[in-house]
Amino acid sequence: MLLQIKNLTKKFGGLTAVDNIDIAINNGEIASIIGPNGAGKTTVFNCITGIYQPSSGEIFLKGNKLNGLRPHKITRMGIARTFQNIRLFAEMTAIENVMIGRHIKTETGILGAVIKNSRAVKEERDISSKAMDLLEFAGLRKKASIWARNLSYGDQRRLEIARALASEPRLLLLDEPAAGMNPKETETLMELIKSIRQKGITIILIEHDMKVVMAISERVVVLDYGVKIAEGLPEEIKKNTMVIEAYLGKELYRAS
Numbered sequence: 001m002l003l004q005i006k007n008l009t010k011k012f013g014g015l016t017a018v019d020n021i022d023i024a025i026n027n028g029e030i031a032s033i034i035g036p037n038g039a040g041k042t043t044v045f046n047c048i049t050g051i052y053q054p055s056s057g058e059i060f061l062k063g064n065k066l067n068g069l070r071p072h073k074i075t076r077m078g079i080a081r082t083f084q085n086i087r088l089f090a091e092m093t094a095i096e097n098v099m100i101g102r103h104i105k106t107e108t109g110i111l112g113a114v115i116k117n118s119r120a121v122k123e124e125r126d127i128s129s130k131a132m133d134l135l136e137f138a139g140l141r142k143k144a145s146i147w148a149r150n151l152s153y154g155d156q157r158r159l160e161i162a163r164a165l166a167s168e169p170r171l172l173l174l175d176e177p178a179a180g181m182n183p184k185e186t187e188t189l190m191e192l193i194k195s196i197r198q199k200g201i202t203i204i205l206i207e208h209d210m211k212v213v214m215a216i217s218e219r220v221v222v223l224d225y226g227v228k229i230a231e232g233l234p235e236e237i238k239k240n241t242m243v244i245e246a247y248l249g250k251e252l253y254r255a256s
């Protein structure tokens, strides 16, 4: 098992956003978390990545407890993520955005990049060639020198994934990567996610597009009002009456 979430609860004042949930993620799988708006999905990601401290419960990566660690430490332990609302440096190029994601792995870090001693210069060259490889992997090689804000929406979402990969994670958390994509972009995204898994990276996907969820996940966890109401294979989840009532019925209605 790679990630273990035990009795996780997150409260905001009187609101229980995540209510005593257990989730176990196996090494190498693609697992999805689905559920209605406000169900607590993003809050789970924020607890895993140290943006929020759980109100109670524990989170372990390969048996190492993540509670109390700062977000950058958790990144260094091998967890990377993308955000529901794209967070790129708008007036930096695509490759610069990926290089920023890489600096966390290097010794000299951002300061070294500014001071530019000889070791930092070599490291910088190394970082830029690795960043180019990642852009290539994400299908963005030709767009390396375009400002992030001038990229199409689909390209921006894939750039965020490339940047997350730059920290060389073993676990990648994707928060609604297909949001706002057209069907063709969504197809490309699904292929990208599958090839990330082929590199041996475990993926947790939050997604409202059921076509994506059902096509690529091996396991689906369903949240509703912060509670885990179901967990199983995609085919099982599709047939689960509680899930249909809480969520899927509405999604299908919305889609038709």
Ligand SMILES: Nc1ncnc2c1ncn2[C@@H]1O[C@H](COP(=O)(O)OP(=O)(O)OP(=O)(O)O)[C@@H](O)[C@H]1O
Binding pocket: 012, 015, 017, 035, 036, 037, 038, 039, 040, 041, 042, 043, 044, 084
């Ligand atoms: N920082 C915060 N302060 C107060 N309430 C919050 C905070 N973050 C999330 N919440 C609340 O917690 C609940 C769960 O929010 P969360 O963003 O995790 O839902 P979600 O499942 O990701 O929804 P969506 O599908 O709309 O993205 C919501 O009621 C939300 O308003």
Ligand SMILES: [Mg+2]
Binding pocket: 041, 042, 043, 084
């Ligand atoms: Mg969310």
